[in-house]
Amino acid sequence: MALHIAYGDQAALRARCQVAAVRTTRENENAYESGAVVPAGQWRPMTDADIKSVTAPRRPLDSTLVEIVRPPFQEGFALDDLARPMGDPDAVYLGQALAKPDMATTTDTHEEGRLLGLHLDNWDKLRYADKHTGRRRLCLNLGPGTRHVILGAIDAQTVCRTMHPADYIHRYPHTSDFRAYVADGRPVRVFRIRLRPGDGYLAPTEYLLHDGSTEGEDEPSAAAFWLGRWPRGTLPSLL
Template sequence: MPDLHPAAIAFRDPAALLDRCEIGGVRRVYGEPGYESGAVLPAGDWSPLSDDLPARYAPNIFTRDSGLVEFFRLPSTVTDLQSLTALVGELGDPFPVPLAATDDPPGEPVTHRLPESGLRPGLHIDNRQNLSYADCDGARRRLCVNLGPGGRHLLLVTTTIKSACRAVRDRYETHHPHTEDFWRFLGDRKRVSVLRIRIDPGEGWLAPTALLPYDESTEDEELPSATASWLGHWERGCFGPLI
């Protein structure tokens, strides 16, 4: 069964989403230094979203808070990492999970590195919660803030890992989804699209990264940028909407 709403993005103004979002395809890399063999990267064939696409990504009555992509701007009261950490602690999850901070140079097609190898997996899912197929809809969302000084992009595949598992696993109901399922899905010549959404300094996002393959990118940027991130169970609308 295909995903009816593979990527649910909260927005008020379709024009605002169109202004900061592009769409493209993906490519695989093999034997390239610094990358896992088979890593999935954006193809670089970016084009504007068509006017009808925002409606396809709009949430519906079945969209759970845990499955929603949201964008926000930090309030002016947040001036440093300490005040940001305090703010995250007040968003409704009493036990948010802090993740490793990043500081990425400009010009990187993807930024995530595997801590055990230092290699980049490319577009991937965050399976640190090790949830089953049935449970990954309720996974903690990732909250990530761009601390600057440069801009960056969030990369989101529009096909969920659950859709990939249904296509490549005979017993997907008891399977624990992994990035390798996404790779197998692509290996079966399935086509996917990836969104590239601009995140300026002082802005951030929440996304179900255990469900949607993702990464970040500093490609086409001139300055480095740092991030701070957490995992948590947060209701929709804990920040005012950015778009």
């Protein structure tokens, strides 16, 4: 399975989404971890082939689906409680992160402060056979600026199977698999989806290469995050 985005309006998808290739960071890019994967540069509009590639099958797995949504948030609302009415009593509030303006990717390591680049989450610590069953991440852009979510078109199981053909079944897919995949010269497309303040996404960040971005924006953007198991259509779609 690859990147699948839920949408009902193709024009709305095109208006929010752009496509690029990726590359491995260079030795002089000290802000990043060694070997990090980042967008390669010029973003382009989606083609018909791009749209076809991200169109979900008729009965997609909710756990692997990306939705661009409008969470029910108002100023003064307790963020800890936002996900409780959504149908998963075990949903977890992860907290907030603030991104500076004009960052190509936003996630850094707490220990060294270096940027991870595009990466996989590993909250659920799932082995290869179960990697597609992880919880999805809910993100809400708190503003004041616009941000993007960047998502890889190829999934963690495919990459793990490619990089470890002899023993992939015993592996735990990891960001390092994607880094080795890109370093070997294999192409990866990434999709950048715009999120205005108040917009959000539901995405399988344990399964797809991803990160936030404020590239080209002149205001910072704070985001709040949750993990849970929510059926498709739980929140109003913006696409």
